[in-house]
Amino acid sequence: xxxxxxxxxxxxxxxxxxxxxxxxxxxxxxxxxxxxxxxxxxxxxxxxxxxxxxxxxxxxxxxxxxxxxxxxxxxxxxxxxxxxxxxxxxxxxxxxxxxxxxxxxxxxxxxxxxxxxxxxxxxxxxxxxxxxxxxxxxxxxxx
Numbered sequence: 224x225x226x227x228x229x230x231x232x233x234x235x236x237x238x239x240x241x242x243x244x245x246x247x248x249x250x251x252x253x254x255x256x257x258x259x260x261x262x263x264x265x266x267x268x269x270x271x272x273x274x275x276x277x278x279x280x281x282x283x284x285x286x287x288x289x290x291x292x293x294x295x296x297x298x299x300x301x302x303x304x305x306x307x308x309x310x311x312x313x314x315x316x317x318x319x320x321x322x323x324x325x326x327x328x329x330x331x332x333x334x335x336x337x338x339x340x341x342x343x344x345x346x347x348x349x350x351x352x353x354x355x356x357x358x359x360x361x362x363x364x365x366x
Contacts, residue, residue, distance in 0.1 A: 230317065231321075234317060234318060235312045235318065236325075238309045238311075238312050239305070239321050239322050239325045242304045242305045242308065242309060242325075243322065243326045243329045244329060245304055246297060246300050246301040246304055247297075250297055250343060251333065251338060254342050255338070257341060258341045287348060290344070290346070290349055290352070291349065291351065291355075293352065294348070294349040294350065294355070295352045295353075295355050295356035297349075297353050297356060298326065298352065298353040298354065298358075298359070298360065299356040299357070299360040301322055301357060302319070302322070302357055302360035305322060316365050318364070319357050319358060319364060319365075322357055323353060323354055326353050326357075327350060330343065330345050330349075330350075331345055
């Protein structure tokens with residue numbers, strides 16, 4: 224009987240770790256820029272529309288959609304980077320699941336680093352969003 228865990232050795236782990244690290248660096252940079260601009264916009268009273276929009280997006284009703292949409296964006300960005308930067312990697316369903324694992328481990332490690340997180344968090348809704356984003360963007364590689 225064949226060992227199903229044997230094929231884990233042959234996955235492109237280094238490429239997946241690099242892609243997931245780049246994805247999380249891009250997301251963290253975007254978070255920091257958005258956080259800094261939001262703080263500066265709070266000081267200026269002219270941009271009250273931006274504050275109202277941010278408060279609406281994080282209202283109890285829309286916050287579930289916003290958090291899952293951020294997760295979908297992270298997953299889709301990871302697949303996009305894998306497609307464009309690592310063209311030598313043959314992408315299939317196993318590679319996509321491995322990419323999800325790398326993203327989840329990266330999000331967990333990132334949660335322990337003292338960087339302020341405005342958009343990302345390690346919760347079930349965001350992790351489901353990451354899975355949906357990876358398989359939504361990578362649906363042509365399922366078979």
